[in-house]
Amino acid sequence: MAEQLKTDGIVIREKTTGESDRLVTILTRSNGVIRAFARHAKNPKDNKSSGTSLLCYSDFTLSRGSKYCYVDSAKPKEVFFGLRNDIERLSLAQYFCELAAEFIPEDTDSSEFLRLMLNSLYFLAKTKKNAKLIKAITELRMISIAGYMPDLVGCRECGKYESESFYFLTLESCIYCKDCFDKQHGNWVELPYTVVHAMRHICYSDFEKIYSFNLADDALRLLAFVCEAYTVNTLGHTMNTLEFYKSIQL
DSSP: OOEEEEEEEEEEEEEEETTTEEEEEEEESSSBEEEEEETTTTSTTSTTTGGGSTTOEEEEEEEEOSSOEEEEEEEEEEOOGGGGGOHHHHHHHHHHHHHHHHHOOBSSOOHHHHHHHHHHHHHHHHOOOOHHHHHHHHHHHHHIIIIIOOEEEEETTTOOOOOSEEEEETTTTEEEETTTOOTTSSSEEEEEHHHHHHHHHHHHSOGGGTTOOOOOHHHHHHHHHHHHHHHHHHHTSOOHHHHHHHHTTO
């Protein structure tokens, strides 16, 4: 007998199957990532059509059987229409979706992930906040929630908290001050204190505060670079959505 599940969630992937069905991947609040078939969802007259579209945040009723999960209903709560008018922000939203699919497991409490996704999409779609800053915040905070938070509290060797600059090691996930750093370490980047402070803010601050800062252009470029590099190193590969986003920056 199928188990019925009611949850809110956001569609992070969709694929047409057959003539009119969709296979959707949903980031849910309490059950992690769920893949489910939405019958007839490609038919505009079907009540599941809009609620199972990519990036749509909906209230779902799902039936979970021994092998497959099906969408019984999908009532849209937010569709982020503003993203459709900006190819850069839309491509970034799709990158966030791919990150979520990579990092978030099934059958686990995912309320923090969902909150991060919804807020990042809100800032992309409905505000003029710098897209590169939203990207860096989303990458680093998502990695931290997933259990890969870098150690930014102080120098790995001496514990120093403040320094004119630090060296961040993307493979070792830590920082060294100038006095302790050995340049024979691989995959490092030198960061001014303002960037390290921003990374600490993203990782350690209460959720309500993580978007509440800005950086000068040079510092933002470094923050964007190091957060992306750390994300790619943690995953062990790059992603098509990231490569497309970067291609339209040129």
